[in-house]
Amino acid sequence: METYGKILLIAMPAFLLLVLAEAYYGVWKGKQTVRNLDMISSLSSGITNVTKDVLGLSIAIIGYGWLVDKLAIVHIENNILTYIIAFVALDFAGYWVHRLDHEYNFFWNAHIIHHSSEDFNLACALRQSISVVFRLFTIFLLPAALLGVPTMVIAVVAPLHLFAQFWYHTQHINKMGFLEKIIVTPSHHRVHHAINPEYLDKNYGQIFIIWDKLFGTYQEELADKPPVYGITRPVQTWNPIKINFMHLGLLIKDAWLTKSWNDKFRIWMMPTGWRPADVAEKYPVHKINDVYNMQKFDTKASPSLHMWSWVQITMTLLFISYLFGNIASINALNAYYIYVYGVFIFLSVYAYTDLMDRNKYAIVWEVIKNSLGIAIILQTGDWFGAAALSPVLKYIIGAYFILSTMFTLWFVMKHAKEDERVAILA
Known part of the structure; x- marks a missing residue:
């Protein structure tokens, strides 16, 4: 480790x-x-x-x-x-x-x-x-x-x-x-x-x-067939945590909904993409058939959102670098602290990528993440031993949690107004 x-x-x-x-x-x-x-x-x-x-x-x-x-x-x-x-x-x-x-x-x-x-x-x-x-x-x-x-x-x-x-x-x-x-x-x-x-x-x-x-699985790249990338059932999100469990969620849902008991069991080891016939007919899933005319997933993002997303991932990289560089000392403080830290990292990623998706619930995840961070500082009087580097670090980190909540709320409200304006014009 x-x-x-x-x-x-x-x-x-x-x-x-x-x-x-x-x-x-x-x-x-x-x-x-x-x-x-x-x-x-x-x-x-x-x-x-x-x-x-x-x-x-x-x-x-x-x-x-x-x-x-x-x-x-x-x-x-x-x-x-x-x-x-x-x-x-x-x-x-x-x-x-x-x-x-x-x-x-x-x-x-x-x-x-x-x-x-x-x-x-x-x-x-x-x-x-x-x-x-x-x-x-x-x-x-x-x-x-x-x-x-x-x-x-x-x-x-x-x-x-x-x-x-x-x-x-x-x-x-x-x-x-x-x-x-x-x-x-x-x-x-x-x-x-x-x-x-x-x-x-x-x-x-x-x-x-x-x-x-x-x-027998080799295929050369063909000059007249330029590769088109992605998956045939596009994920339509920037949130990597959602993507990780998206296919499993569909399998569980299909296994639950199908009326065939045989299909409930065999769906798991069937070829990738296979779905029970009754479920596929009643609950179709979008699939790309014409790869050369597909529209790549994108979201409307202002320059400020692009910049803020870089601020968030930079902060997350700094947090994770501190974790990786201080695993032994964090573990010495308390054996479960590194897992709390892991939860904090996952919440961070979930919150800012949900904001990139223009999901209004991004503020909920951001509040949970920042509340956890502030609670850690208040309970321990430190950020996982960071006081050894500088006693002011906990105040800087605490200020980041407050500002991060405020900026995320501002973006969510801004996106809601933009979406409302588009809906009116439509």
Whole structure:
């Protein structure tokens, strides 16, 4: 937990700088692939994901260490070859988990957030799930366990394998010659994120494209079929927490509403997108059929809302950086404090992305978040030990909570008046 937090303190600023650099590069080249609110939504999804991971809010059904202890045929030495084997094993496991996520209704909920952006850029790489509680990933590491690859090697290689999947989420790199035959490139991954019929459920590879070619899921990017991004049932929101549970909510609703008991049970493991016939007929869900004429989700946003959204995500990044840098000291104050802090981060993201959606209930979530923050300061006389850095920090943070409530209320009222004016004119 603490080690991963320290790694993220370095990784987060690096990813943010690269995301912003891509946006500026797009302006310079006259090919902008980044929209501001979509980028903030993607970054916010990354915030919730790393918070969940650092707090350890997921459980492996079978631990890798257990697999090694019980099933290892040999025990290879800890050397450079071991790390190479571990990397390949992780990639093999990643391919199958990724494919499982795409092909079955229940597992798609864990991956929908990553595909929910209707843009394709470095920021959307950060859209990662918070809805997974029980992880199946370890099961697919059986080849590494049989070879006795040490648990510590997997622990070191896994973050590197994950971070190595960031760079190819871009439209600014064309096909890469002979590398197209070996590794996953931006061209391969553009196909994977596209909703064109030719591209759906293709190119699951994470580092090596060889798995797709071996198992029949490879598709080349076609010059006459420009990729269109998103999901066929568009999410229509900037709020990453809502997106994470949207598909699960639909499954639960459909299972409840269908009159067929058989469908109530089989819906979970049916192909992604399948719905009981009676429910689909009575409660149709909007689905994109003509990908080339789709309208991307957007919300009316003034320059002031754009600026305020950046203020909010910047403050959230500062809060989360403090958490990751001080996990041990916060935990020493009280074991449950880091979970309270996690709730605060999630409330922050929910509130300002709901405001980006122009949802009037954004003020409710903002008040809850800021009330929690003020209550922490009043009860403890500090902000999770921040007084050690400066005794005035709690006053600055408290002032932010008050101002944040006031600004959010102002925006909600402003949006209500604008919507009322539009309704009158209509």
